[in-house]
Amino acid sequence: MGACRNMHQKIKLFCNDKEIALPYIEGLTVINITSQAGGTDYWGNHLPEIRGFSHQSISDQVIEAVGVSGTLHIGQCMIGLDGGLRLCQGNSIRIQVDPKQNVPIQIDGEPLMKQDGIATIDIKFDQQVKMTKQVMSNATAMEKKCYDVISWAREKKPHHRRTSKNYRECVGKEI
DSSP, rough: OOOTTTHHEEEEEETTTTTOOOOOEEEEEEESSSOOOBBBTTTTSSSSSTTTTTOOTTTOEEEEEEOSSSSSHHHHHTTTTTOOEEEEESSSSEEETTTTTTTEEEEEEEEEEEEESSSSEEOOOOOOOOOOOOGGGGGGHHHHHHHHHHHHHHHHOOTTTTTSHHHHOOOOOOH
């Protein structure tokens, strides 16, 4: 119990090789996407800009570190009342855990308990992956017709559930 209490005393955070002074936190999240945990915006992109920090973007080649002060704070972030405590933005983040401390860690959804011994986690921006977008001009006539019918059905028959017999019949007639 209480493994997350006073986490700011159990870890050291470095951003671009510079140590970051930590406020009281019970949790630390390193992110490079605008939301996690069911759409939670821990960076607080919806909140007013904070001096020294830019809005988060998945395409800016920057990683963000955010702290939370407890479960109530997590709940406030989840419903959009607050954002996490912005700690740093950079191309590399290092977390050093006090070797005498047991600290709970979750990496990409997988939980573990850091046992006695040194633990250093290095996170670095490596590469940007280009994504493609399907363009309708490359679609076949049938694909375009299906796309048009589904768009039509969504506009004209929003009360029909997609799985309902009426919806399927309506779309089938149009195709």
